[in-house]
Amino acid sequence: MQITDWDDAYQNGAYIADADRLVAGWAERADTFRTDHAGQELRYGKDSRQFLDLFRPDRALRGLTVIVHGxxxxxxxxxxxxxxxxxxxxxxxxxxxxxxxLAPEARIADITQEVRRAIILAAQKVPDVPLYLTGHSAGGHLVSRMACRGVLPEDVAARLAHVMSISGVHDLRPLLRTEMNAILRIDAQAAADESPALQTPIDGVRLTCVVGAQERPEFLRQNDLLANIWTGLGADTRAVHIPDTNHFTVIAGLERPDGTLTRLLLDQS
Structure with a gap:
């Protein structure tokens, strides 16, 4: 299928029923979660948004999961x-x-480095356990960048048990054709440097690319693209389409221990 309108190709909300309600629901459930679970704010830099919230389980520790938002x-x-x-x-x-x-204050390369620093800090605070990375949409891109060779320090990369990108954009070059790029400020060189699909993965890294089966065709393409390319570059990859979910509903699979995405991430399915 030939795409001529790249702004439309990356438009999600206009094609999802009750999109505003779904987005509002995220904030409501997030507030409820933080009321019920005390997290520790940890700063990986001096700027106002350079922090992470660390939640610890009330049972035996089995690993560290890092979640990057979209x-x-x-x-x-x-x-x-x-x-x-x-x-x-x-x-x-x-x-x-x-x-x-966020962009435009930060470029994507800057955000990549911030996420890197956040993961290093989290790994220091929770040592000696397997490391799982997952993120949605832009976060899916960012955790895939962490699986590229030379991004994470070797000691942290050695702890990677699984990287799960959810609805990620892995080749940034089409975004050069969007109006959104006025905010992102990606040029051709940055698109090449920050596209996981154009980089070499950590040898043997395990990557699962997950997408909602009802997402826009461009997100389905981007999802399968990375799993396909990295298979030939030494990574252990898998592409999964979650039935009856779209770009906004697919992430609900992380909200329960028996949720589809939780089980995929932690190798329980």
């Missing part, structure tokens, strides 16, 4: 998605939910 790199914050920690937390994971500086 919003096309220029919207939201980690605390709007605190509720996504619920599933891994109940499964015995310590969970770090990352907030980062």
């Amino acid at each position: 919003g096309y790199w220029h919207k939201f914050e980690g605390r709007a998605f605190s509720h996504l920690a619920a599933g891994p937390l109940a499964a015995g994971q310590a969970v770090a939910v990352v907030t980062y500086t």
Whole structure:
């Protein structure tokens, strides 16, 4: 299928029924989660958005999960998605939910480095356990960047048990053709440097690319693209389409320990 309108290709809300209600529901459930679970704010930098919230389980520790939020790199914050920690937390994971500086104040390369620093800090605070990374949309891109060779320090990369990108954009070059790029400020070089699909993965890294089966065709393409390319570059990859879910509903699978995404992330299905 030839795409001529790239702004439309990356438009989600206009094609999802009750989109505003779904987005409002994220904040409500996130607030409820933080009321019920005390998190520790940890700062990985001096700027206002350079922090993560760390939640520790009340049962035997089985690993560390890091969650990176979406919003096309220029919207939201980690605390709007605190509720996504619920599933891994109940499964015995310590969970770090990352907030980062948004575009246009930060370029995507800057955000990549912020997420890197956040993961290093979380790994220091929760040592000696397997590390799981997951993120949605822009967050899916960012956790995939962490699986690229040379991004994470070797000692942290060695702890990676699984990276799960949810509805990620892995080749940034089409975004050069969107009006949104006035905010993102991506040029051709940055698109190449920050596209996981154009980078080499950590040898043997395990990557699952997850997408809602009812998402826009471009998100289905981007999801399968990375799993396909990295298979030939030494990564252990898998592409999964979650039935009856779209770009806004697919992430609900992290909200319960028996949720589809929780089980996929922690290798329980």
